[in-house]
Amino acid sequence: MTTDLRTEQAPQVRTGPTAPPRVTVRARLGSAFAMFRNRKSITGLVILGFFVLVAALADVLAPYSPTQVDHTARFEPPSAEHWLGTTHLGEDVLSQVIHGTRGVIVVGFLAAIMATIIAIVVGVVAGYLRGWRSESLSALTNVFLVIPGLPLIIIVASMFENPPLVLIAAVLGLTGWAWGARVLRAQTMSLRNRDFVQAARANGEPLWRIIGHEMLPNLMALIAASFVGTVTAAILGLTTLSYIGVIPVNTYNWGTILNWAGAQGAFRQNQWWWFLPPGLCIAAIGVALSLINFGIDEYVNPRLRSAGERARAMRKRGLDVNDPVTAVRTTTSAGDDA
Template sequence: MTVSNFPTGGSPKEGLSNEPRRPGAIKRFGQSFAMFRNGKSLVGLIIVAIFMLTAVFAPWIAPYGPLEKDFDSLKQPPSAEHWLGTTHLGEDVFSQIVYGTRGVLVVGLIAGILATLVAVIVGVAAGYVRGWRSESLSALTNVFLVIPGLPLIIIVASQYDNPSIVLISAVIAITGWAWGARVLRAQTMSLRNRDFVQAARANGEKLYRIIAVEMLPNLTAIIASSFVGTVTAAVLGLTTLAFIGVIPITNLNWGTILFWAQQNGAFPDFWWWYFPAGLCIAIFGMALSLINFGIDEYVNPRLRSAGERARAMRKKGMSLTSGVTAVRDGSDSEPDGEAVTPTRKP
């Protein structure tokens, strides 16, 4: 008698297949980006993506060079030839806005990456190790927390005739990593006593593997939030330094546009010279804040549950701003004797 080695109801191909299940792998990969699935994060990511595409394709988007002059159109308001008007030298404001996006994004990304790396190394190490090593790293973090960032950047930048973008980004990163490290240290101290970390330590796993494999995946949302916050601070710091004239005005960005507008008396009459740059700073900062709000909603269970309830009520047509009516119910099924009746939109 021949005994089949294949499972009942399955074909030979199905019984011998050793291929990994694709949906499971895709699902696990998608869970890493679950923090960006809510509406706030998606809107912020779309806005940031638009700015990034603008910076990458600036030569094709801008109708003129950023320093190209048209002496027949000095301080002209927006028109068909110059969409956002011109400066006192006839330079196209729209082209300067487009090219200035590059400087803002480069400084923001470099400062964000450097500050996040330092925050992860110092914060996770300070939270995992114990004794004097943890206290030393915590003391170092506290020192950098109280260092005034803007005055230090001004002092460092004033020592160079033409400080590079990388130098400015590095100084911003040095003064901006401590907040993220502080939060990561607290969260790591909570994780180091979890069962899965204790099991990995009992199995003799090396320190770097425990941190990289067991802890960092659980810190992804906090690391992303720290990165976004550092980028926001870097962009605001860059535009502030450019506006007050500390960094070279040849490094075109939104702050230098405001600097030249202020130096040449554009406020308040020539609104097209300064208003678009200020609006771009506000929109970009709002986009980063929306991403951060979405991450906070994902990290905080209370905010996440509140957001889920709000979305469920919107789908049912219920109003979130109108009041609710408390109805007294005398039945024994309600312990507190009260029931809440939600109101629907008219």
């Protein structure tokens, strides 16, 4: 008698290629702003954030009105009542510096936002397109590269009795976008022949989607560097124009404070509490923007990025980065102990 043994085979399940993990919005934002994770960028962002906070809360932080006059306290050095002294009219210097921060921040960021938007539109489109359209946008960029911004601002400011800060920021933005557009155009020309861009074009993706979803994430570092550089140029341009008297003195910013100090002889009489605080504020915000730019450059440059990562790894292990001698860790085996 034979026994029929039947072995049941498990059904085979066909498994296709595993789907790639879905990239969340948080992960995209984290990768896009990874350039700000190093110490230089964080330090610069903290200093810049402090000035932005002072500008936003100027009415609360200022102990006096910037135009409040105290005739009994003229040319007073720093004291408990006036922390940064007073002017020739008895105005509180600290209050003027705090209120002047708002004008500097507003003009710097408005000009940078306007210039960055124009640079992205002109530079990326000119780099992606070909033929006469790309050459026309490139020629427009070259024209704006040679337009002198300072004389143009002087002409525009002379047409108004009291030019608003928005107008000054608009002129600074319109004259400061060309360098960023040129850099973005060159980088976009190298990206338009990449495989992912060619695949998107072959799938029939529209132009706005190719630029917005395929190219802009790879240009974030250059866009951020261009934005930071434009903020620096706009702030220096505003303070310079205010110091030489192009912008009316009733528009509060650090440059007008230096203009008043110079006109009243504060430099000759060594009244340092009047001109030194706004000068230090200009230097501090310049250092903050430079640190942010250095951090972005370290992220963009592969050599600097690898060197920074290696230095951070050595510091975590307790090793001195500047030590020319490499510490060697020796381990003893069981045979040696015996």
